Amino acid sequence: MRQKLRKITIIGAGPAGASAAFFLAKAGIPVQILDKAVFPRDKICGDGVSSRAFYTLFRMGIRGIEEFDRGQRIDDVILFDWFGQKRKLEAARNMFGNGFSTIPRETLDARVLEKARDAGAVLREGISIREIRRNSQGFTLVHSEGEEDCEILIGADGIHSRVRHLIFGSHFRETEKSFAMRAYIRNVRLNHPQSYYFIYLREIFPGYGWIFPLPGGRANIGFGIPSDKLKKEKRNPFDLWDLFLKHPILREELTGGVWETEPKGHHIPMKTDKRFLYKEGAFLCGDAAGLVDPITGDGIDFALESGQLVAEDILEFLHSSAKNQLGEYYKKRCESRIRKRMEDQNSMKKILFHTFLFDRFFRMAKDQPKNTILSRLLLGIADWKEWLRFFFV
Template sequence: MLGATHDDADVIVVGAGPAGASAAYHCAAAGLQVLLLDKASFPRDKICGDGLTPRAVAELVRMGVPIDEQDGWIRNRGLRVIGGGHRIELPWPEISSYPSFGLARARMSFDHLLATHAQAAGAKLLERTMVTGPVRDERTGRVVGVTARPVDADGRRDGDEVVYRAPVVVAADGVSARLATGMGLQKRDDRPMGVAVRTYFRTPRHEDPWMESHLELWDGEPHRSNLMPGYGWIFSLGDGTANVGLGSVSSTAAATKVDYKALFAAWMANAPAEWEFTPENQVGEVRGAALPMGFNRGPLYGQGLMLAGDAAGMISPFNGEGIAYGLQAGRVAADAIAQGLARGTAAGRERAFATYERRMKDDLGGYYTLGRVFVRLIEHPEVMRICTRYGLPRPLVMRFTLKLLSDCYEPRGGDVVDRVIAGLARIAPAA
């Protein structure tokens, strides 16, 4: 391996969410010494819809994560879409690239599972370790490690600062992107930004096999009240509860003036009675998070630092999905790192590391560009209303929409819908 004798690992991964845990697992499985650092201790919560698309499931299969129902998962058949006076169930597509089912599991246990899976592969996990910034070579400016300090359960300093060194660092440290900003890598304001809020409810429908999406949210009886700027979801978790939330998206990073908790309360006041989303059935408070989208920060690799997951703005503008792309980024980053550390020269190492950005942009760049166009369209309520009312009843339109929005299409071959989406993604500029 390249690197000085005082290196603490072959690779340091900052953040043990899906992107970081994936990178740590795949690096460890390739025989590398991995140091995985996280400011929290597991299990810990994360604001999320808790639903995994077939694309995310495929990444879990590649990692060898147990996904049977007895392992704590609930499988879903597809998406139930409600809006424009329609209620339509859309099964996940039967294609060769991805399984025809999704999964759901609370992030409290999901992230813990991934972190321990990376540990079992050989990664060393240090919890309650707050990374404070990059360590850079004085001569070249290249990242050669990180500074960190231990923290207590409330995030307060609990010891002296420590330096950890490695030939390459993966920044999977979430929306805050502390390492990236420490390198002067600012987010792009011309990329979409989403906001989501969610909570949990006890419900008799906790084993519903469909992920439910409400495309129209009203502050009273439909057609007698105002259409609210967002969409809602209900994802059953099979454990007596459902994850219930709503989100909206803007085509730029400009802050919105929407009171999302009030929006959520208005939706719940008019939610379907059969779910029993009453105040006494609510479990935990309504919490929110920002959703950086469409590669809003980069470069994905430069000067010894790789960005993965939310730190790189890898959430899809189409559906707010981030887990699948975080898992993919960790896998692709690990492959580039393993190849780079096997090279005999520094130049060869850097060429291999640089393939990470090229592979991610080649696969997702055009798709995310299409997503930006999609967001600009649905920002107009009337466009969303017309699409919902007249598009939902048309099977071909909805098959196209489901594959496009869920990113579950055959990238090569497949039916006419797959070929159209793949063609659009190829010709769209991967900016």
């Protein structure tokens, strides 16, 4: 075993940071997480959790949706297209039987973070990063409580990552982001309380709107739209929100509901670059690395998975007798397991996500075999062969 590292610091205690911390701490490696928030905290998100996410959650000892007190199991998908047609589609499950679900980020993040702390990770809350400087041993962090050093730095601090900006010299351009708005509502009686609602409007395409149900008559309501489309068309997000709420489906499904929150907006990264995964002792994972599905906007599964891969890279470096370089394993595995999938999704989006093609897309999806493929397309788990089969077979 190589000499132990002096200190590993993770910036950001969301799913990516907590995942990395869990797998390091579980292996007996001292690690700390710094976050500007105090947990539990709300996080603007659609709250959809894919079946893929449960592969990593399972390894953390979280075996199913029943372990979240405010989680809702999802059995199928209800699609409403801009022609007014409605379809009920099956939602796929993973090999362990876990399906898709809706879990408020306040609940999900607190549970994953609890696992990391139980494994031995140290959480320091309410700490804002102001500056990061390189030194002869690694990094000096300047934050709201002073200064400290670390040898390895993991940036899991989201789309506005300080690590990405200060160490990698990068930020996400307008064309590399989407904008989403969401609000919570209670006292609703959804016709399909265990279904994802996907609502397609021409005004926000290639984005979409959603109703994601939660237990106790609650739901997460929102929509996403490419940021450059929003800017190019000079659309006000709140005007789009009002337009969205006037949709007949929302008026029907949300009748009698009481809004718990005002609509809140946030940006979602929609592009990754292999240059921004590792650089001389610093890692990026989750949203900070842009690891988000460009079609669905879902990043929780990639966040959990990339955090685990970062931890495995460090453990490989520490324990291997071979001359492995720090960062090599992560870049290689992230490329094959996450970035390749993202690039495929991005290519499919560029080629196929056009209004005239989706006019045909919606008109074609009337028979059961195509509905099965359609469900996989909407949930972001279809491949090129399925897309081509849908359009041309």
